[in-house]
Amino acid sequence: MHLVLTFLGLQQPNLVTRLLQVVADSSCTVKECHSDIMENISAGHIMATGDWHEIARLENTLKQLELEPGLQINLSRAEDWKPTQSYLPYTIEVYAADRSGILQELTRFLQSQNILITQIKTCRNPASKLMADLFCITISIGIPAHAHIIGLREEFMDFCDNVNIDAILEPVKI
Numbered sequence: 001m002h003l004v005l006t007f008l009g010l011q012q013p014n015l016v017t018r019l020l021q022v023v024a025d026s027s028c029t030v031k032e033c034h035s036d037i038m039e040n041i042s043a044g045h046i047m048a049t050g051d052w053h054e055i056a057r058l059e060n061t062l063k064q065l066e067l068e069p070g071l072q073i074n075l076s077r078a079e080d081w082k083p084t085q086s087y088l089p090y091t092i093e094v095y096a097a098d099r100s101g102i103l104q105e106l107t108r109f110l111q112s113q114n115i116l117i118t119q120i121k122t123c124r125n126p127a128s129k130l131m132a133d134l135f136c137i138t139i140s141i142g143i144p145a146h147a148h149i150i151g152l153r154e155e156f157m158d159f160c161d162n163v164n165i166d167a168i169l170e171p172v173k174i
Contacts, residue, residue: 002031002078003055005062006045009071015042022065023048026058047078087116087142088149089172092156096165098124098133106137109159113152116142140172 009015016035023030028050035044048058059075066073096102103122110117119140126133143152153169160167 001050001052001055002080003028003048003050003058004045004076004078005048006043006074007072008041008043011037011040011042015071016044018065019046019062022061023058026050026061027054028058083116083142086145088145088147089174090141090143090169091172092137092139092141092167092169094135094137094139094160094165094167096135096163098135102135102163102165103137105163106139106165109156110139110141113147113155114144116144118142 005019007015007019016033020030020033023046026048028048030046031049032047033044034046035042037043048055050058055077062073062075065071092106094102094106103120107117107120117139119138121138123136124133125136143149156167156169
């Protein structure tokens with residue numbers, strides 16, 4: 001059984017450590033954990049696994065923890081996901097002058113190609129005095145196994161040229 005908890009709270013040095021300790025104290029195991037600090041906010045998610053009574057104990061403890069001011073926790077029980085088709089794991093890295101709409105344009109293109117987006121990470125690198133700010137995107141994707149990779153790569157590069165971004169599409173090295 002899986003429990004996904006998302007958290008959002010005022011930045012505290014020990015927030016993630018405290019949440020991971022609650023998971024461990026409930027005899028659950030962390031399957032996945034992502035955490036970020038965005039200005040003065042800590043945000044992230046944790047997927048914990050355990051049997052039904054361990055998950056129930058974890059849920060109860062987290063509901064008590066959520067009563068603390070400045071902390072929001074959302075809980076969802078998750079089931080194993082079995083995709084309806086096979087996917088090839090690929091990564092996209094994008095570098096572009098920072099402007100509005102880049103990420104939306106990119107995800108719309110991927111959706112039009114029936115590509116599964118599994119993770120998105122972005123960052124903005126402020127430039128020196130004479131240069132434009134750089135927007136960086138890393139996207140983990142699943143390309144349907146039946147897709148023609150060379151044709152998809154050509155369409156992707158045409159898309160990148162049309163929206164003026166520099167990008168790399170490559171298989172995940174396992």
